[in-house]
Amino acid sequence: MKVMTVGSPRAIEAITLAERLDPGEPGAGEIRVAMHGSSLNFHDLAVVDGYIPSEDGRIPLADGAGTVESVGAGVTEFVVGDMVVSCFFPDWQDGEPVAGGFRRVPGDGIDGFAREAVVLPATAFTHAPRGYDAVEAACITTAGLTAWRALVVDGQLKAGDTVLLLGTGGVSTWALQIAKLMGATVAITSSSDEKLKRAKGLGADFTVNYRQEENWGKAVLNWTAGQGVDHVVEVGGPGTLAQSIKAVRFGGHISLIGVLTGTMGEVPTAALMSKQVRLQGITVGNRRQQQDFVRALNSSGIRPVIDSCFPLEQLADAFKHEASGSHFGKIGVQW
Structure with missing residues (x-):
């Protein structure tokens, strides 16, 4: 069986095509x-x-979708031929978040x-x-579900709310579509006018180029006539959080889901x-939340924004494209 693995030392250039044993047929409760x-x-x-340590030879990629080839004893939810999509936390079935970190996340703690x-x-x-x-299906596992949970599950987004999104990557483009589906008004930032x-x-509904407007939080605040937005999907982290707090309304909701500007930094606690x-x-x-998201997608007609798609054998090139920051929406891999 062909797989892509990551060698040592860790680097995009260390991604290689390898052969692994076929996983065989599913046991009780399993699917192939x-x-x-x-x-x-x-x-x-x-x-x-x-940046995140993992075992040498790890098979990457947390998102995965494909077709059921066979089912094990006791499996009634799926049949041969079904298109299925993976779960980021395969052991977190429902309820409140559980301890465990990323040790069971595909492509991280286990093979992807x-x-x-x-x-x-x-x-x-x-x-x-x-x-x-x-x-398209694989795009929902991480980015899509994150946006859904941030806005709908935990944010309790409703029609007429205002939302601020940072950047135009996978989470933000999903959040834009979800917010508009729910009847919200949306502001979004980017360093690119295009x-x-x-x-x-x-x-x-409102856009701001943060390279041209350093105080973009105030620009968004002014757009809301000084009231502030109801929700912020914050993907930047410490480098953007202060501006997000400036843009949000009193009693508003900020979903902190990214660390694109780093993992440590000052938090303006007084303003907060x-x-x-x-x-x-949010991680x-x-x-159960993914199943709810899929039901919403089935009734909405929206589809993920896919910037480009690469063959599996060109996975390193796909990552180089991601690292460049030039993409809009998701980067796909197909085989």
């Missing part, structure tokens, strides 16, 4: 899935680059989906959205407290 698509996330890049086939518990997958191909133009085409802002750390979501 022929994998056909994935999408890249910052988390995957961090594993490949060594950059391979031809897998045999895993049926509970490590959900049905894919109807009509999605494998690459990307902001594309965001407008997806329904963004005086505005009584709810600052919530993807559970299987």
